[in-house]
Amino acid sequence: MPKIVDHEARRRHLAEAVQRLIDAKGMDGVSLREVAAAAGVSMGLVQHYFATKDELLLAALRHLNTRISLRVAAAPQDSPRALLRAGILELLPLDDERRFEARVGLAFLARSVVDAPTAELYRTGLPYVLAFYAGRLAAAQAAGEIPAALDPAHEATVLFAFAQGLVHPALIGHYSPDEVVNAVDRHLARLFAPA
Structure with a gap:
């Protein structure tokens, strides 16, 4: 056989x-x-x-x-906020597995500026991440958990940029995992503050 x-x-x-x-x-x-x-x-x-x-x-x-x-x-689907938080934290170097992935991801990111196929993967993948963030924010908005005046698409872009800005400093030890999680939680607390 x-x-x-x-x-x-x-x-x-x-x-x-x-x-x-x-x-x-x-x-x-x-x-x-x-x-x-x-x-x-x-x-x-x-x-x-x-x-x-x-x-x-x-x-x-x-x-x-x-x-x-x-x-x-x-990740637990308890609420839009909990799922959004989980989606952000999975991209951050908070433990051995995610530090490994962040180091590898940064190597690919560097390659993407000189390699068109790698850049294309990043370009086509980013809208999915942003749509995920915006979708959770829109769901929270519909539930009255975030102010109606916020633009979920804009806030998703800001949130992604904010989270990505934590990756390198965390990898080099400038921020501890606890400090990274605290920064994310504080940012989410501002977004989810009552109007």
Whole structure:
């Protein structure tokens, strides 16, 4: 009987090897050969799934985005505010897993300014994040939890920029995880203040 191969699991395994290499050595440390060694597979297997390093890098970035999205989707849906808070905190380097993801994400962000396909992934992904934030804010607004005068789309943009501004300072130790969470909570408290 032929062996059943889970091709998606193999792609994920290779994408995770890429992420570990980026975290350890930076973007320059990624080659098909290095990925094969890090994943414990043959070079031929890597090339079977990804013809080029660029394809492999894009797959690793997509996988990173999927991991974060799945965690946000699994967050408690108690209220628009709680879900919004969870969605913001999942993007911040508050524990080992999220610090790893933030370091890898920053490497991809740097690549995006010189690599059009990477930039396109960021450009097409950002509207989903902003729509998620705006949707939670609109739901809170409909429930009377935030002032009616606030523009959910505008506030989503401000909230995203605010949260992203915390990533690098947190990674270099300027802000502790507790300080980051406190900053997010204080910003949300201002948004959710009674009119």
